[in-house]
Amino acid sequence: MATLFTLNFVTPRATASLRDSTKGSPIKVPYLNQPMKRVLSPLESRRMQVRAAPDSLSEKVEQSIKEAQEACSDDPASGECVAAWDEVEELSAAASHARDRLKDNDPLENYCKDNPETDECKTYDN
Amino acid sequence: MAVCPVYTTQSLNSTCSISTPSKTHFSSHHNHLVFYRTSKRTSKRGGSSSCVITCSAGDSQTVVIGLAADSGCGKSTFMRRLTSVFGGAAEPPKGGNPDSNTLISDMTTVICLDDYHSLDRTGRKEKGVTALDPRANDFDLMYEQVKALKSGIAVDKPIYNHVSGLLDPPELIKPPKILVIEGLHPMFDERVRDLLDFSIYLDISNEVKFAWKIQRDMAERGHSLESIKASIEARKPDFDAFIDPQKQYADAVIEVLPTQLIPDDNEGKVLRVRLIMKEGVEHFSPVYLFDEGSTISWIPCGRKLTCSYPGIKFSYGPDTYFGREVSVLEMDGQFDRLDELIYVESHLSNLSTKFYGEVTQQMLKHADFPGSNNGTGLFQTIVGLKIRDLYEQITASKTAAPLQATKA
Numbered sequence: 001m002a003t004l005f006t007l008n009f010v011t012p013r014a015t016a017s018l019r020d021s022t023k024g025s026p027i028k029v030p031y032l033n034q035p036m037k038r039v040l041s042p043l044e045s046r047r048m049q050v051r052a053a054p055d056s057l058s059e060k061v062e063q064s065i066k067e068a069q070e071a072c073s074d075d076p077a078s079g080e081c082v083a084a085w086d087e088v089e090e091l092s093a094a095a096s097h098a099r100d101r102l103k104d105n106d107p108l109e110n111y112c113k114d115n116p117e118t119d120e121c122k123t124y125d126n
Numbered sequence: 127m128a129v130c131p132v133y134t135t136q137s138l139n140s141t142c143s144i145s146t147p148s149k150t151h152f153s154s155h156h157n158h159l160v161f162y163r164t165s166k167r168t169s170k171r172g173g174s175s176s177c178v179i180t181c182s183a184g185d186s187q188t189v190v191i192g193l194a195a196d197s198g199c200g201k202s203t204f205m206r207r208l209t210s211v212f213g214g215a216a217e218p219p220k221g222g223n224p225d226s227n228t229l230i231s232d233m234t235t236v237i238c239l240d241d242y243h244s245l246d247r248t249g250r251k252e253k254g255v256t257a258l259d260p261r262a263n264d265f266d267l268m269y270e271q272v273k274a275l276k277s278g279i280a281v282d283k284p285i286y287n288h289v290s291g292l293l294d295p296p297e298l299i300k301p302p303k304i305l306v307i308e309g310l311h312p313m314f315d316e317r318v319r320d321l322l323d324f325s326i327y328l329d330i331s332n333e334v335k336f337a338w339k340i341q342r343d344m345a346e347r348g349h350s351l352e353s354i355k356a357s358i359e360a361r362k363p364d365f366d367a368f369i370d371p372q373k374q375y376a377d378a379v380i381e382v383l384p385t386q387l388i389p390d391d392n393e394g395k396v397l398r399v400r401l402i403m404k405e406g407v408e409h410f411s412p413v414y415l416f417d418e419g420s421t422i423s424w425i426p427c428g429r430k431l432t433c434s435y436p437g438i439k440f441s442y443g444p445d446t447y448f449g450r451e452v453s454v455l456e457m458d459g460q461f462d463r464l465d466e467l468i469y470v471e472s473h474l475s476n477l478s479t480k481f482y483g484e485v486t487q488q489m490l491k492h493a494d495f496p497g498s499n500n501g502t503g504l505f506q507t508i509v510g511l512k513i514r515d516l517y518e519q520i521t522a523s524k525t526a527a528p529l530q531a532t533k534a
Contacts, residue, residue, distance in 0.1 A: 057289065062348030072356070079254020085360035086256035087247060087291075092349065092357075093197050094288040096342045 057095040064088045187524050188276045189517045190305045192312035192325040194372050203495045204506050209234050211510035222297050225287045235302035239309025240286045242268040247291025258364040265315040275301045313372040327376035331383045337394025374448035377407045387436040398458040399501025405451040409519040412453040413476050415442035457501035478515035
């Protein structure tokens, strides 16, 4: 997970969101080949924990709910509020589909779907 | 019009070229009969004569079904039941985008209409529109591609990635025997509506929707009862304005309501489901109970069949729905045992089954699907069988037409 965070940190999107990102200077990536050797300065490490984009759907759902509640606190009938809650609904649906898919993820079944003639997967039904 | 007009010229030695629409696939899915006469000997006469075979629309016999339902699309239960009636499991296209919403089986291809969003998630947020709003959807592209698939032309359909909220690069969709378009707006655009051979609308009442969404979302960390309620309330105006009116165009509406058998029930576990079937639809004969066109109320539980609480109650009768004649078959309650299901099936008529007990067999095949013990599963299965019957009737009538043309 640490490597993932490091990579996220390097993407232009993430660096642009940093307050003190050096604009115009090339992004230094000496640690891409040796992710473990990266040494974080205290400022950067704190920022990384706050700014990293959510990977998983659940975090996205959580964040979208917070955003929707913020958007609706000003004006409940506005387009932003409605669109924000629609996004929550969309992400919740995607999250529930992902959960269903995880539930059905039996490695043997997945293998046998593609290779039914192998020894492990042959069925004798008569 | 399943006839390919063949234009031949007077000359004996003629070279024929087949000009077909681009990207037509001569795969096993199509029964293209192309007759052409080629001659290796070059014509000595001046003026090359070519014979052109044009294949007109409808030759590929693609039947298009529209399914309107809220909260997007995907591997929903109805689609799995429907594709299972035709045989085979529907799966996402192999080797393509893993976040594709399309499902492909031997006979059917299911397309999610979310793929025709013109605005991605950030675009919609900027403009302040929901996915329900027609402004967020490209109906022209939807019409063009559905028309092309219906005519037997493969298309490059965009993909809307529900996880990232972006529009991914398109994927190739080959015309199937049965094309199902599922989503929020299959019947919204009039041109698309005219392409549909059969349309279904899933009408979930507000109380049931709330109960289902609670079941779905309470497992999510960020959600609470208030957030779920707020989400439903916020989407309601757009839903009522754009999605709900589509039910008047549907040939079959499956309406899901809270049960009337349990007073003050708010769990939403027992459901009252109504199958509203439009009369006079071509190739579609409504299911009926006991006597077509009469009103009947039936409780199967009694001496022959013992049911547990709250039991089962059926009713059937003619009605009007948005000014149109319909027949309504209603089931309230739950199935507990196999013999209840087979008992009920034996008393329903016009089910379009191929053998006695087919409905029960289909329901048992997917006993783990939600709704397998109540009217939702039963009516979805019945609609699936009706669609199979409709497909067979359309296919039979299309193959009969050219035979008649050649005879004439």
